[in-house]
Structures are given as C-alpha cells and as structure tokens.
Amino acid sequence: MSENGLPSPNHILFVKALRKTFGLIQALRGIDLELFKGEFLTIFGPNGAGKTTLIKILSSLAKPTSGTAYVAGFNIEDANPQMRSQIGVISHASYLYDNLSALENLVFYAKMHCLENPEERAAKVIDEMGLKARMYDPVGVFSRGMTQRLSIARAIINDPAILFLDEPYTGLDQHASENLKERLMVLRDAKRSIVMITHDIPRGLEMCDRVAIMSSGKKAFMGHINDIDKDGFEDFYYKTIANS
Amino acid sequence: MKDYCAQITAIVWKDVLSELKTKELFASMFIFAVLSILIFIFSINLSIVNANDVGPGVLWVAFIFS
Numbered sequence: 473m474s475e476n477g478l479p480s481p482n483h484i485l486f487v488k489a490l491r492k493t494f495g496l497i498q499a500l501r502g503i504d505l506e507l508f509k510g511e512f513l514t515i516f517g518p519n520g521a522g523k524t525t526l527i528k529i530l531s532s533l534a535k536p537t538s539g540t541a542y543v544a545g546f547n548i549e550d551a552n553p554q555m556r557s558q559i560g561v562i563s564h565a566s567y568l569y570d571n572l573s574a575l576e577n578l579v580f581y582a583k584m585h586c587l588e589n590p591e592e593r594a595a596k597v598i599d600e601m602g603l604k605a606r607m608y609d610p611v612g613v614f615s616r617g618m619t620q621r622l623s624i625a626r627a628i629i630n631d632p633a634i635l636f637l638d639e640p641y642t643g644l645d646q647h648a649s650e651n652l653k654e655r656l657m658v659l660r661d662a663k664r665s666i667v668m669i670t671h672d673i674p675r676g677l678e679m680c681d682r683v684a685i686m687s688s689g690k691k692a693f694m695g696h697i698n699d700i701d702k703d704g705f706e707d708f709y710y711k712t713i714a715n716s
Numbered sequence: 717m718k719d720y721c722a723q724i725t726a727i728v729w730k731d732v733l734s735e736l737k738t739k740e741l742f743a744s745m746f747i748f749a750v751l752s753i754l755i756f757i758f759s760i761n762l763s764i765v766n767a768n769d770v771g772p773g774v775l776w777v778a779f780i781f782s
Contacts, residue, residue: 571734583726586719610737 479542484509484634484665485530490539492525492689499525501689502539507682509633510663514676516709517686523669524563526686527636530667531561544633557585560627563638566619567626570612574598574622577611578629585630597625601655617648621655628659635659637668641675649675673709677702685712692716745782752778 479486485507492500500522507513517523528534530543532551541548546555568577575594582590598607601621611619620640627635640656641649653675660666660679670676677683683700685693692712701708735741756774 569730569734571737572730576730576733580726580730583729584723586722 477540479506479545481545482508483542484511484544485513485667486542487530488540490526490529490541491537492522492529492534493537498689500529500536500539503686503689503691505684505691505694507665507667509665511681512660512666512668512679513682513684514680515667515669515684515686516671516673516676517669517692518713520688521686522689523686524638527561527563527638527667527669531559531636532556533561557630558633560630560632560635561638562620562623562627562636562640564642566611566623568611568619568622571610573608573610574603574614574625575607577622578625581626581629587630593629597629598622600658601625602651615648616643617645617651620644620648620652624652624655624659628664634665634667637666637670639669639671641670641672653679673706677705685709687713687716690716748782752781 477488483506485505487503487505490500490503490505491498503522503526515523515526525534529536529548530541532543532548532555536548543555544558546552546558548555569580572580575591575598578594578598579590582593587593595604595607598604601624603618603621603625606614606618611622614622624635624640637656640652644652649672656666656668656679668676668680677697677700680697682694682696683705684691692715760770760774
C-alpha cells in the first residue's frame with residue numbers, strides 16, 4: 473500500500489478496507505487490494521466468497537458499505553461517465569441484443585461511448601476477436617463461445633484502461649475456452665490491465681501476473697505469480713480456503 | 717449536451733432497428749389501437765357529447781394504457 477493511503481500514478485486499482493453488507497450478510501469484510509497498470513490479476517474463490525460483489529463495486533454497478541477504492545485514478549464514489557469510460561466489464565450477462573447483428577450491437581455501443589467512426593471501430597474489434605466472418609449474423613444464433621468473444625469486443629470497444637472478467641470460461645467447451653484464452657492472451661500482451669474471476673485454476677494461473685484468493689468476503693491470499701508453486705497451487709488453494 | 721443527444725439517438729436507433737427485425741411490438745400495438753377505437757366508439761355517443769370535449773380524455777386514456 474502507498475504510504476498516504478492514496479493510489480500512486482502507477483496504480484490501476486487501489487482498494488482499501490472495502491466492506492459490503494446485504495442486511496445481516498457481510499459479503500465483503502474489509503478487502504485491501506492493489507494492482508499496477510498493465511498487470512493481470514486472477515481472483516480465485518469458492519461461490520459466495522464475494523468475488524462478483526467486489527467486481528460489481530469496482531465497476532461502479534454497486535456501492536460499497538464502507539471503505540475506499542480507486543479505479544484508473546478515479547474514486548468509485550464519484551462513479552461519473554469519465555470513470556466508467558475507463559472500465560470494461562464482462563459478466564455472466566453478455567449485454568448484447570439477440571435481434572441485432574454483431575456489427576449493429578457494437579456500433580450501438582460505439583455510439584453510446586461517443587466514438588468517432590463507430591462503424592469502423594466496431595468492425596475493427598470484431599476482427600480482433602476473430603468474428604469478422606459472422607459480423608452480419610444476429611447474435612441470437614451465436615454459440616456461447618462466440619457470444620463471449622463478442623462480449624469482450626463490446627467491453628474493449630472504447631479502449632478502457634481496465635477490464636473486469638467475471639468467470640469468462642463458464643459454459644464454454646474446450647475449443648471455445650482455448651479460443652477465448654488466445655484472445656485474452658493478446659489483450660494481456662498488449663499490457664491491458666485485467667482482473668479476472670475464475671474457478672479454472674490452470675487457466676487462471678497461466679495468464680496472470682498476480683493471484684488472489686478470496687474466501688468468506690475476505691482476501692485470504694495475494695501474491696505474485698513468480699512466488700507461487702503452480703504445481704502445488706490447487707492444494708494450497710484448498711488449504712487456504714479451509715483455514716480462512 | 718451534444719454527447720447526450722447522440723446517446724439518445726443511438727438508443728432510439730437500436731430500438732427501432734430491433735423492432736423492424738422482430739416486429740414484436742407492431743402486432744400488439746395494432747391490436748391495442750383497434751381495441752381502443754372500438755371501446756371508445758361503443759362507449760361515447762357523439763350525437764350527445766361534443767367530440768372536442770371528450771377528445772383529450774380519450775387521448776389520455778389511450779396514452780396511459782399503451
């Protein structure tokens with residue numbers, strides 16, 4: 473943590489004592505987290521650990537009960553359009569319109585972000601996600617894997633500073649998972665800051681710079697990938713959850 | 717303000733485009749329009765009341781139930 477309790481210019485994410493309660497349920501119990509620009513953080517944790525709640529708060533879709541968080545230099549309490557333009561979110565819902573084609577969907581989001589040449593920008597990110605051949609097809613006929621790739625295209629269309637991925641591999645077969653991994657690798661290699669929640673330990677470990685484990689609303693572990701024994705991580709993960 | 721208007725236009729464009737493809741709302745809008753006309757024809761006798769007096773009320777009822 474920085475000494476004055478504020479993020480440095482190199483921080484893309486700076487979270488301090490973040491709490492969230494739903495009635496009597498404590499979803500987050502004082503989370504501290506920091507991530508630097510260009511880093512890829514994978515968060516593991518069992519269901520109900522508070523991972524999705526954390527992502528929702530950091531992407532300004534929910535308000536914390538207490539604590540502070542800065543995303544891309546913005547305090548989440550502000551939650552203004554400038555802050556939101558720096559965030560891309562891929563969650564369980566695709567936020568795409570089934571009746572519209574892939575291109576029409578992305579042109580819509582490009583216009584919502586007030587980008588110049590929305591058609592050109594939409595076609596470019598569709599191409600980057602390997603969907604050029606299907607750009608005129610309605611999203612309703614897409615497979616789960618294609619929809620997920622288009623969701624990523626939707627999330628990066630305005631070139632946000634940070635991407636939040638909430639279990640992006642859910643429901644994908646082996647081929648689609650591999651395809652998605654390749655796309656995420658390209659984003660990671662382009663030094664885009666990414667926070668990913670996943671239950672898939674091998675996939676989570678092979679892409680990240682930092683690893684965190686959440687359990688019962690708390691950060692049970694956080695470390696750099698170079699300091700982690702990848703082969704023994706699964707055992708470490710279960711022990712950490714059991715002891716937290 | 718310019719951005720705000722552009723965003724409103726984008727939402728309208730998206731909804732119109734979606735509706736042109738599915739035509740889901742057109743069918744229900746058509747049935748609602750026919751039903752509204754029929755109900756008001758049978759409920760208001762224009763030989764007794766002035767059309768100008770009941771017109772605004774008819775419009776408001778149609779707006780609220782649409």
